[in-house]
Structure formats: C-alpha cells, structure tokens
Amino acid sequence: MGQHITSLPALACFRFAAELESFSKAADRLNLTHGAVSRAVRLLEDDxxxxxxxxxxxxxxxxxxGRRLAQVVARGLGEIEDEVQRIKEKHANAPITVSCEPTLMMRWLIPRMPQFHAAHPxxxxxxxxxxxxxxxxxxxxxxIRRNDFTWPDTYFSQHLFDEQIGPVCRPDMAAVFFGADxxxxxxxxxxxxxxxxxxxTWAEIIGDTHRSGNGQDFEHFYFSLQAAVAGLGVAIGPWQLVQNDIRDGLLVAPQGFHEDGSAYFLLSARExxxxxxxxxxGDWLRAVLCDESTPPNVEAQDDRRK
Structure with missing residues (x-):
C-alpha cells in the first residue's frame, strides 16, 4: 500500500493556485477564502x-x-473531470420509459410524439x-396520471392540465341527441x-338530473369515444381526448366543456x-399543452351557470 497523499480538495486548491500563481485568485475561482486556500496548500507541502x-x-x-506537481495534478484532475462529464452525459441521454393512461396515450400523446422527436432527435x-x-x-x-388516487408524498409531481369534460357525438346526430339546452x-x-x-359528474356540474337508462357500457374510455364517432350515442369526452376529433369534424360538443375538479400530473421518483x-x-409536454387551443364554449357555458 502506498502512502496516503492529502485530499482531493487540497489538490484542487493547489491546482488553481499554481495555474494563477495567486492564492487570492484561486480563492475567488473556488469561492473560498484566501486562508482556506493557503491552509490547503500548506497541508499538501507538509505531506x-x-x-x-x-x-x-x-x-x-x-x-x-511545485511546477512538476502542477502539471501532473492539472492533467489528472482534468481527466477525472472529463470522465465525470462523459458519465453524466451518458446517463442524461439514457432512454426513458413513460407510463401513460391508455386512452390519453392513444388519442393525445402518440399523435404528438413526432413533434418531440423532431425537437430532440x-x-x-x-x-x-x-x-x-x-x-x-x-x-x-x-x-402521466389523473389525480383520482393518492401517490406518495416523496414523488415529484408537475401539474399538466385540469380535466375538462363535455358530452360529444357525431355531428349529424347532434340534432337527434340534443335539444335546446x-x-x-x-x-x-x-x-x-x-x-x-x-x-x-356531468349531471352535477350542469345541475341536471342524471339518468342511467338507455345506454351502453364499454370496457375502456377509448371504445366509448369511438362509439360516439360511429354515431352509436353520446359519450362524455375529456377535451384532451376529443380535441383532434372535434377539429377534424368527427365529433361535436353541443354543450361545451367544464372542469370536473380533477387534473393530470407528470410524476417521477425525484426532481x-x-x-x-x-x-x-417534461418541458416539451408542458409547452405543447400551453400552445394548444382551449375547449370551445367553456366561457359561454360558465356564464349560463352564473
């Protein structure tokens, strides 16, 4: 076993003191006091x-x-810093897996992923x-989760959007399914x-009486929305899940959209x-949501409820 040489912080102090030939300038570079750099160098000299x-x-x-040691220390610490940076970059660029609720992933996230890949190839x-x-x-x-359950306080969460819902149907069926109000x-x-x-929930939002008859059940949200596109009936459509269909003329929302009190968040184990x-x-996700249009008729619906 070789004899232990002083600590890396002392070598770092010596490195900058040697490069600048000034304890004061080295202290400024390292955000330390002149005395701290002087003591570190003295420790190294004593060793x-x-x-x-x-x-x-x-x-x-x-x-x-000192000149010979400075050359070796600068080269050695420089190689350490380069390798640390390479490790950080490799870890930072590692593939990630994003879990997303199925209907949101199918109807909203996947159609927008080409934008992310174009921005970050x-x-x-x-x-x-x-x-x-x-x-x-x-x-x-x-x-990506809706806050309809409690996650651990240790999770890092970022708000994405508030859920806004409304009844939707095929455009040519609107007159059949909807009256004046x-x-x-x-x-x-x-x-x-x-x-x-x-x-x-929708009945509570608009102050109407909920009725459960004359309906059809589907296993997943996606199927109920697809059934609405097919003209089978009226589905409750969250704005993020139906905005593409409304834009493309496949669905209409005669009663507009209202917030239902829930929201979606991006969750991770840590910051x-x-x-x-x-x-x-995460940055791209929030930017896309910020840029997208808001649901139609929301303000008009809110005014009618006041």
Whole structure:
C-alpha cells in the first residue's frame, strides 16, 4: 500500500493556485477564502515534505517541485473531470420509459410524439400504457396520471392540465341527441367501466338530473369515444381526448366543456435532472399543452351557470 497523499480538495486548491500563481485568485475561482486556500496548500507541502511555492512580498511563485506537481495534478484532475462529464452525459441521454393512461396515450400523446422527436432527435422515449398507482424503479421513469388516487408524498409531481369534460357525438346526430339546452331523454348514453361516474359528474356540474337508462357500457374510455364517432350515442369526452376529433369534424360538443375538479400530473421518483431526457420530455409536454387551443364554449357555458 502506498502512502496516503492529502485530499482531493487540497489538490484542487493547489491546482488553481499554481495555474494563477495567486492564492487570492484561486480563492475567488473556488469561492473560498484566501486562508482556506493557503491552509490547503500548506497541508499538501507538509505531506510532501517540501515547499511548492516561494512566498515573497505577498506574491507566490512555483518551485521546481511545485511546477512538476502542477502539471501532473492539472492533467489528472482534468481527466477525472472529463470522465465525470462523459458519465453524466451518458446517463442524461439514457432512454426513458413513460407510463401513460391508455386512452390519453392513444388519442393525445402518440399523435404528438413526432413533434418531440423532431425537437430532440437523439432522445429515446418509450411509451407504456398504464393507469392508477405507479412504482418507480421498476422500469418506469415518468408517469402521466389523473389525480383520482393518492401517490406518495416523496414523488415529484408537475401539474399538466385540469380535466375538462363535455358530452360529444357525431355531428349529424347532434340534432337527434340534443335539444335546446339538454340531452334528449331518448339519447343513448355511452358509459365506460374505467370512469363509471362520468355521467353522474356531468349531471352535477350542469345541475341536471342524471339518468342511467338507455345506454351502453364499454370496457375502456377509448371504445366509448369511438362509439360516439360511429354515431352509436353520446359519450362524455375529456377535451384532451376529443380535441383532434372535434377539429377534424368527427365529433361535436353541443354543450361545451367544464372542469370536473380533477387534473393530470407528470410524476417521477425525484426532481428531474437538468439536461436529462426526462427534463426535455417534461418541458416539451408542458409547452405543447400551453400552445394548444382551449375547449370551445367553456366561457359561454360558465356564464349560463352564473
């Protein structure tokens, strides 16, 4: 075993003191005091048993031994810093897996992913369908979830958008299913097992009486929305899930949209590392949501309720 040499912080102090030939300038570079740098250099000199600087008239000058050591230290610490940076960059650019609720992923996220890849061609994002509670460290890096369950306080969460819902149907069926200010009693209501209280929530929002008859149940939200596109009935459509269909003329929302009190969040095990693919994805996600249009008729609906 070789003899232990002083600590890396002392070598770092010596490195900058040697490069600048000034303890004061080295202290400024390292955000330390002049005394701290002077003591670190003195510790290194005591370990080596020889002076590394000549001290004359408040100035310092490298000795021959100091000059030789400075070259080795600068090269060694420089290689360490380069390798640390390479490790950081490799980790930051590592592929990430994003878990997202299936219907949101299918109808909103996937159609927008080409925008992310165009902006970040070197970043790799893998999408995984999933809902409800999520455990990180099991192959999942980020999760997009509606706050209809409680996640651990230790999770880092970022608000994405407030949920806004409204009844939707095929445009040519609007006159059949909707009257002046409410849904016709004979309109078929499309339900989904993944959000069974959707129609009850809508009735509470608009102050109407909920009716459960004359309907059809579907296993997932996506199927109920597709049934609405097909003209089978009226579905509750969250804005993020139906805005593309409304824009393309496949669906209409005669009664507009209202917030239902829930919201979506981006979850992670800890705060996103600066420069990482996770941070890029989170920043892009919020920017896309900020740029997108708001639901139609929301203000008019709110005015009618006042």
């Amino acid at each position: 080596l048993g020889t002076p590394l600087f000549e001290r004359r008239n408040r100035a310092v000058f490298l000795t021959d031994a 070197a970043a790799e994002v893998r999408l995984l369908a999933g809902g409800g509670p999520v455990t990180f460290g099991s192959g999942i890096d980020l999760a 409410r849904i016709h009693m004979n309109a078929k209501l499309l339900h989904t097992r993944t959000r069974p209280s959707a129609w009850t 996103l590392q600066s420069g990482s693919v996770s941070e890029m994805f």
